Amino acid sequence: MDKTTSNIQGHLETITREIINILTTYGLDVVGAIAILIIGLWFSGRAAKMIGRVLTKSDHIDDTLITFFASFIKYLVIVITIVAVLNQFGVQTASLLTVLGAAGLAIGLALQGTLSNVAAGVMLLLFRPFKAGDYVEVAGKSGTIKKLNLFYTEMASGDNIRITVPNSQIWGGTLLNYSVNPTRRVEMVAGISYDDDIDTAMQVLLDTISKDERVHSDPEPFVAVSELADSSVNFIIRVWVTNGDHWQVKCDLIKAIKLALDENGITIPYPTRTVYTESSS
Numbered sequence: 001m002d003k004t005t006s007n008i009q010g011h012l013e014t015i016t017r018e019i020i021n022i023l024t025t026y027g028l029d030v031v032g033a034i035a036i037l038i039i040g041l042w043f044s045g046r047a048a049k050m051i052g053r054v055l056t057k058s059d060h061i062d063d064t065l066i067t068f069f070a071s072f073i074k075y076l077v078i079v080i081t082i083v084a085v086l087n088q089f090g091v092q093t094a095s096l097l098t099v100l101g102a103a104g105l106a107i108g109l110a111l112q113g114t115l116s117n118v119a120a121g122v123m124l125l126l127f128r129p130f131k132a133g134d135y136v137e138v139a140g141k142s143g144t145i146k147k148l149n150l151f152y153t154e155m156a157s158g159d160n161i162r163i164t165v166p167n168s169q170i171w172g173g174t175l176l177n178y179s180v181n182p183t184r185r186v187e188m189v190a191g192i193s194y195d196d197d198i199d200t201a202m203q204v205l206l207d208t209i210s211k212d213e214r215v216h217s218d219p220e221p222f223v224a225v226s227e228l229a230d231s232s233v234n235f236i237i238r239v240w241v242t243n244g245d246h247w248q249v250k251c252d253l254i255k256a257i258k259l260a261l262d263e264n265g266i267t268i269p270y271p272t273r274t275v276y277t278e279s280s281s
Helices: 002-056 063-088 093-110 112-127 167-171 198-210 243-263
Strands: 135-138 141-148 152-156 162-166 175-177 183-192 222-228 233-242
Touching: 002 063, 112 141, 112 152, 112 167, 141 162, 152 167, 162 167, 183 198, 183 243, 198 222, 198 233, 198 243, 233 243
Parallel strands: none
Antiparallel strands: 135 141, 135 175, 141 152, 152 162, 183 233, 222 233
């Protein structure tokens, strides 16, 4: 029993000496690494908030871009902190970075499609062809922009269906932004009968347009004969309005023009077909 107790005490003394040697050799390094880690994590959060506050003061940067830059700064500081901690323990960070770079290259080759979406997302965030709330048409889809991520862009269609489009399709395609300009042109076609007077009809159209206060006078409304169609003489009507009034003005003018033409006895023709039959004797 005494021999067993002696062996246990010997092992404990050996372990204690090893712990003391480790603490003596690496104690300051461990304390320094912990301090660097704590300070780095604290500073990453503070840096992200600081960047967010600075960018928020600008009227030219929207919330999506602010969030992206704040997150980027936060994770960049964290990566630098981890490298500093490893360096504190004597790890050759240059070799580690080389290994990580090679691994990143292999992963990048395997995820080319995903990374192309990330690259496209970064370009969209930097060049800002649209912002949240804009109505756009892209990749064969149209809707209101809800949010932009690094991998995809989320839109809502007119009937509130969620549309998710990969960023690479947006950056590599043609984008129509209906909201970016302050004014838009409303274009319509109205037809009258060949028996009606063209000048009278044109004046009725101009008078009807001028009654709508939402129609801009500069550029002035444009009405002209555009086509001698099969069953009607067609007028092209172009007016400029504030962007947000586009659809409502168009709908209201179509109704007003129909009522005005009816009131002035001007016929709006519609296609007709004459059928001749032969009677057999």
